[in-house]
Amino acid sequence: MNKINFLLIAIMSLFLFGCASQTMTGDSYSGNQARKAQTLKMGQIESVKGVEIKAGEGGIGALAGGAIGGIAASNVGGGKMSLVSAIVGAVAGGIVGDKIEKNVNTLNGQEITIRLSNDTLIVVTQEIDKNVGPLRAGDKVRVLTSSNGTTRVQLNQ
Numbered sequence: 001m002n003k004i005n006f007l008l009i010a011i012m013s014l015f016l017f018g019c020a021s022q023t024m025t026g027d028s029y030s031g032n033q034a035r036k037a038q039t040l041k042m043g044q045i046e047s048v049k050g051v052e053i054k055a056g057e058g059g060i061g062a063l064a065g066g067a068i069g070g071i072a073a074s075n076v077g078g079g080k081m082s083l084v085s086a087i088v089g090a091v092a093g094g095i096v097g098d099k100i101e102k103n104v105n106t107l108n109g110q111e112i113t114i115r116l117s118n119d120t121l122i123v124v125t126q127e128i129d130k131n132v133g134p135l136r137a138g139d140k141v142r143v144l145t146s147s148n149g150t151t152r153v154q155l156n157q
Contacts, residue, residue, distance in 0.1 A: 025129035026152040038144040042156065043116040045139045053109040053127055110134060112153050114143060124151050 107127045112135055114122050124143065128134050132155060135141065140156040 025127045025132075026154040033146060033150065036146055038146045041116050041118075041143045041145075043114040043122075043141055043143055045135055045137050045141060045153075046113045046115050046121065047137050048113070048135055049111040050134075051109045051111050051125060053107040053125065112141075114141060114153065116143065122151075124153050126152060 109125055109127045111123060111125045114124065116122060122143070135153065135155065142154045142156050143151060144154065145151045
């Protein structure tokens with residue numbers, strides 16, 4: 001494989017792995033959420049159900065995988081065979097890239113039912129924090145809600 005093809009594959013790989021979604025745990029904030037007031041309510045978890053959170057898929061995985069597969073396979077054979085190899089490689093790479101993007105953008109989450117201190121029940125879905133572990137029924141929690149409606153649940157420690 002020549003240096004230009006290798007460089008193109010390396011660049012496309014970075015795009016493919018750049019598909020990783022931002023974390024959606026109770027302790028993670030995006031830049032536009034910092035330094036903004038939030039409403040705080042206290043509560044206790046009534047029940048927890050495991051869920052999958054599927055972040056948005058932009059098609060970048062399929063695009064990057066197709067480009068990588070097409071470039072890599074174009075070196076197989078010569079003449080018309082090189083073109084056929086490139087097409088087959090692009091299709092196969094697109095399928096693999098799409099699958100990788102879906103796996104990277106699927107998070108392990110919890111649907112958390114909380115009884116607030118005013119006896120109101122609410123449900124919040126968020127990613128399981130790998131550092132804290134899953135929340136459990138009976139845990140006392142803080143529920144923070146921003147002005148745009150983003151709500152997060154944190155252990156009350």
